[in-house]
Each structure stands twice: as structure tokens, then as C-alpha cells.
Amino acid sequence: MFDNALLSLSHEQQQQAVEKIQVLMQRGMSSGEAIALVAKELREAHDNEKINSEKTKSAEK
Incomplete structure (x- = not known):
């Protein structure tokens, strides 16, 4: 899906x-x-960073 954020x-x-x-x-x-294509790659990278950040936060608890 297209995320227009x-x-x-x-x-x-x-x-x-x-x-x-x-x-x-x-x-x-x-x-x-x-x-x-570049916008899609940027969104995917942003989503991956967000997921990794959330994993790090939950691991610190």
C-alpha cells in the first residue's frame, strides 16, 4: 500500500x-x-528504523 506520510x-x-x-x-x-522508487525506498528505510527502535526500547525494559 502507498503510505503518503x-x-x-x-x-x-x-x-x-x-x-x-x-x-x-x-x-x-x-x-x-x-x-x-526513491520515495518507496525512503519509506521502507524509515519503517525499518522505526521497527528497530521499538525493538531496542522493548529490549531495554
Whole structure:
């Protein structure tokens, strides 16, 4: 499912995302596909960080 939640990204993270999108486009991917792919990867990374953080908190109890 598409999660349209907004992520707060640092300037560095934003720059990395832009660079990755540009590379994908240089390899022939459309801008829309590249943006969607990078956004999906960012959401997945965010979700994984959240899960790992919750596991760490529960392990500390």
C-alpha cells in the first residue's frame, strides 16, 4: 500500500535522494518512476528504523 506520510529528511538525505533520482533518470528511467522508487525506498528505510527502535526500547525494559 502507498503510505503518503511525509518524512522529515535532513538536507544531506534530500541531496542523496536527488542524486539517486538523477542517476536513475540517466539510466533511462522516467522521472516519475525514479521519484516513486526513491520515495518507496525512503519509506521502507524509515519503517525499518522505526521497527528497530521499538525493538531496542522493548529490549531495554
